Amino acid sequence: MATTNAFPLLLVLVLLGLHCGCLGQSEEPRLIDLTWTMEEGMNMYPTHAEYRFTIVYRGNQTGGYYLESNEIAMNEHTGTHIDAPAHFVPGAWKLDQIPLGHLTGPGVMIDVRDKIGDNTDYAVTKQDLQDWEREYGRIPEGGIIMSWGEQFFEEGPVPYLGSDQKNASLLHSPGLHPDAAQWLVDNRDVKVIGFDTISADTGDSTTYPTHKILLPNNIIIIENVGHLNEMPPTGSTVYAMPIKIGDGSGAPTRVFAIIDDRTSAAGLTTPDFILILASAIMLIVQAM
The missing domain is CATH 3.50.30.50 (Putative cyclase)
Structure with a gap:
C-alpha cells in the first residue's frame, strides 16, 4: 500500500523537475x-507630409562629452x-x-x-x-x-x-x-x-x-x-x-x-503539463 501511495507523488516530483528545467532546458518565449x-x-x-529626420547633435561636445539628439517631423x-x-x-x-x-x-x-x-x-x-x-x-x-x-x-x-x-x-x-x-x-x-x-x-x-x-x-x-x-x-x-x-x-x-511555445524537457507545453500534473494530484487524493 505504501508503494502504491508513493507512486503518484513520485510522478508529480518528476514532472515538476522536468518542467522546471531541473532535468532539461526550457526555451524562452x-x-x-x-x-x-x-x-x-x-x-x-x-x-501626407514626408517623414523628416534631422540631426541636431552628433559628436563630441565642448563640455567633454559625446551627445546625439535628433528632431523628427511627421504626420x-x-x-x-x-x-x-x-x-x-x-x-x-x-x-x-x-x-x-x-x-x-x-x-x-x-x-x-x-x-x-x-x-x-x-x-x-x-x-x-x-x-x-x-x-x-x-x-x-x-x-x-x-x-x-x-x-x-x-x-x-x-x-x-x-x-x-x-x-x-x-x-x-x-x-x-x-x-x-x-x-x-x-x-x-x-x-x-x-x-x-x-x-x-x-x-x-x-x-x-x-x-x-x-x-x-x-x-x-x-x-x-x-x-x-x-x-x-x-x-x-x-x-x-x-x-x-x-x-x-x-x-x-x-x-x-x-x-510562448516553451516546452519542458519531457516535451510538454505548459497547458499539457498543468493537465498531467492535475491528473497526478487526483491519483494521490484517490490513493489516500
Missing part, C-alpha cells in the same frame, strides 16, 4: 517585431501606426483615451496571399474569415487580427502603393471588405485589426467604408504592419504600443507578438 523602421523616403499615404499616420476611433468619428476615443488593455490580446494571423493574386485591390471577405475559423477555431474574444497579404512596406511605392505619384486616386492595395468588417462587429469580440497595407480599406476606395464600420465600434486599426510571415495563425499575444499623443487621431506604434 519568442518575440516577433511587427513594426517597420521609420526612415526618410519610406512609403507614405500620398496626401500622425506614419509608418506602422494606429488609427484611433477619432480618426473618422467625432467625439470618439482620441489616441490617448484608448485603454491600454484594448491594445493587447490573443493574436490571429489570416493569410490571404493566395486570394490576392493579381488583384491589388483585393478585399478580405467574410468567407475568408470563416474559412480561417474552420481550420483554426473561433476567433478568440478580445482578439487582434492581422491580415497578411505579403505586401512589403520596404519595397518602394509602386509595389506597395500601386503608384509613385502623390495622388490618392492612383492607390492600389488590398484591404478588408466592408461586409467582413460588419460581420466582425456583429459576431465577434475583436479589439484591433492590423494590415500589412497602407489602409484598412482597399486602395481604390474613395469613401473608406471599412474605417467607418470599425472605428465607431472602437475596433482599432493598425496599418503598415510588418513581418507577418513570422507570425503563426494562432498561439501569440499581440501588443500595440503607440506614442501617447494628446488629442491625437493616430500615432506611430511599436507592434510586437509574443509566442
